[in-house]
Amino acid sequence: MTNREVAELLRLIADLLEIKGEVVYKSLAYRRAAASVEALPQDISEIWQAGSLRQIPGVGAALEKKLDELLATGQLGYLRELQEQVPVGVVGLLGIPGVGPKTARLLWEQLGAVSVDDVARAAREGKLRALPGLGERSEQAILAGVHSVLHRSTRISLGTAWPIANGLVLAMRQALNESSVEAVGSLRRGRETIGDIDMLVACGNPAEATAVFVALSDVAQVVSHGPTRATVMLKNGLQADLRALKVEHYGSALQYFTGSKEHNVALRKLAQQRGLSLSKYGFREGDRDILCPQEQDVYAVLGLPWIPPELREDRGEITAAQQGLLPDLVESSDLRGDLHVHTDWSDGVSSVQDVALAARQLGYEYLAITDHSSGLGVGNGLDAERLRMQRAEIDRINELLDGITILQGVEVEIRADGSLDHPDEILQQLDLVVASLHLGMRQDTETITRRLLKAMESPHVDIIGHPSGRLIGQRDASNVDLERVLDMAAQTGTALEVNASPNRLDLDDVRIRRAVELGVQLCINSDAHSTSMLGAIGFGVVTARRGWAESSSILNTLPLHKLREWLSGRSPLVS
DNA sequence: GCCGTTTTCGGCCCGACTGTTTTCAGTCG
Numbered sequence: 367m368t369n370r371e372v373a374e375l376l377r378l379i380a381d382l383l384e385i386k387g388e389v390v391y392k393s394l395a396y397r398r399a400a401a402s403v404e405a406l407p408q409d410i411s412e413i414w415q416a417g418s419l420r421q422i423p424g425v426g427a428a429l430e431k432k433l434d435e436l437l438a439t440g441q442l443g444y445l446r447e448l449q450e451q452v453p454v455g456v457v458g459l460l461g462i463p464g465v466g467p468k469t470a471r472l473l474w475e476q477l478g479a480v481s482v483d484d485v486a487r488a489a490r491e492g493k494l495r496a497l498p499g500l501g502e503r504s505e506q507a508i509l510a511g512v513h514s515v516l517h518r519s520t521r522i523s524l525g526t527a528w529p530i531a532n533g534l535v536l537a538m539r540q541a542l543n544e545s546s547v548e549a550v551g552s553l554r555r556g557r558e559t560i561g562d563i564d565m566l567v568a569c570g571n572p573a574e575a576t577a578v579f580v581a582l583s584d585v586a587q588v589v590s591h592g593p594t595r596a597t598v599m600l601k602n603g604l605q606a607d608l609r610a611l612k613v614e615h616y617g618s619a620l621q622y623f624t625g626s627k628e629h630n631v632a633l634r635k636l637a638q639q640r641g642l643s644l645s646k647y648g649f650r651e652g653d654r655d656i657l658c659p660q661e662q663d664v665y666a667v668l669g670l671p672w673i674p675p676e677l678r679e680d681r682g683e684i685t686a687a688q689q690g691l692l693p694d695l696v697e698s699s700d701l702r703g704d705l706h707v708h709t710d711w712s713d714g715v716s717s718v719q720d721v722a723l724a725a726r727q728l729g730y731e732y733l734a735i736t737d738h739s740s741g742l743g744v745g746n747g748l749d750a751e752r753l754r755m756q757r758a759e760i761d762r763i764n765e766l767l768d769g770i771t772i773l774q775g776v777e778v779e780i781r782a783d784g785s786l787d788h789p790d791e792i793l794q795q796l797d798l799v800v801a802s803l804h805l806g807m808r809q810d811t812e813t814i815t816r817r818l819l820k821a822m823e824s825p826h827v828d829i830i831g832h833p834s835g836r837l838i839g840q841r842d843a844s845n846v847d848l849e850r851v852l853d854m855a856a857q858t859g860t861a862l863e864v865n866a867s868p869n870r871l872d873l874d875d876v877r878i879r880r881a882v883e884l885g886v887q888l889c890i891n892s893d894a895h896s897t898s899m900l901g902a903i904g905f906g907v908v909t910a911r912r913g914w915a916e917s918s919s920i921l922n923t924l925p926l927h928k929l930r931e932w933l934s935g936r937s938p939l940v941s
Numbered sequence: 942g943c944c945g946t947t948t949t950c951g952g953c954c955c956g957a958c959t960g961t962t963t964t965c966a967g968t969c970g
Contacts, residue, residue: 391942424942425942463968467967625970630955631955633954637954643956646956647956
């Protein structure tokens, strides 16, 4: 069972307990444990086998017993009991905005509703308004909620949300002549997917800001509009929220709306220990207000250094901040090159020269052209002959261009048996070798893991491309045992890629953090197939930051001569 | 259900908003 699956089950139990009306702290405990499990750098089954379940924050005696049963048998009697008491469909009602556990239970018990459709029907028939505690307005609100659930797009990728949010921020800044406008929420923390776009503005007249917001040309429909907040549906189908407040509250509000919720809970606890209460309006000590116009003021009052948004997931960042052990996170400006880029020699659309020019424009010192190998079957991969021709072209462009050095690499396919798609004689002539899996992604854990390990044993392989093979929202990761891959990478010195393509982000943040702990060499690459996608490398940087990576862990922060040293001095074959 | 430099029992994060209420419950972030 994967960590995510275990976390899902724990959350399901939490939902069921809430609907049952158990004390809220019980379900809170399950949610806390779920978040811990999800953030684990190792597979929970390993921790279980080591008998260390109790080490997981939020897992006590009772949960240890349940997790033990779950991991041993794949089943959980307690969950089955709960599901006998509450139909699964009722949990689904929690997805309707405005319906929480109490209302879900009410709808189920009084109307027999066990699906969103049931609720929709009852609402249209006017049956909801007759229920205790609900009225006509609630009925309308729930009906609207049902509608949005049935038509809601799922979470969108960071790569899709980012430019849209940026456009909105710029439009607001222009309209208000005001620089204190920011995208907040999961977008600012750089999460791989985004629910809706949250924005914050601080200005002298908040009501003016919300009025400007709902009048933006991208707005299709105004959902709600008040003096301090507004919610709209954009023409592209996304929802966007704006909060507007006075300048003196900007720092505390920025902190508050950036989240995560878990991080904020932990901060408030810390405040409480100091006899303070913390909200988006700042701190309160008795009847005295402590305002925080800047975000760092919030942390300073708690005796902490400012914590970068990417770390704010309550995964140990607060303790690290208290101990002065926050990482010095890698930044985009630390990158000196991109080591995984395609051109029109294989399945890219831009020429070597255009890609080189674009890379120079980005301020890079070097760029590796890594087109596919022929065995991929698709993508117009290069054989030995075409590789020679491409080398000549790259040599010509290196002659032509100052200020950037183009390396010839390859993204060589790791075949189903773990052998590489080019013989060693060819690989050793190349400056750099990225080895990746595209085929046979559904092999069982043992087969696909061995395949990857075997490739890493080759002294010619410098980087493993997109190690898990996942496509966010489209395809789950392969069955590969990444913990073993990380161990092998630490042994062989092979770099693992942080693929920055927004639909990959692979390795993900949790694995990056594990890699950093193990001292594994990482490399942030765009995997661009056109000049315009080179800039997507920023999503990889953000993901690496979420994995606590410093520039010292990232191969392509090295200057060219150091990179060349690394490439020629790679640790020898491990037998 | 978890957890402990006030506690092994009694706490557990905070405030706004909304709609239904006449003092509050539920939801949300």
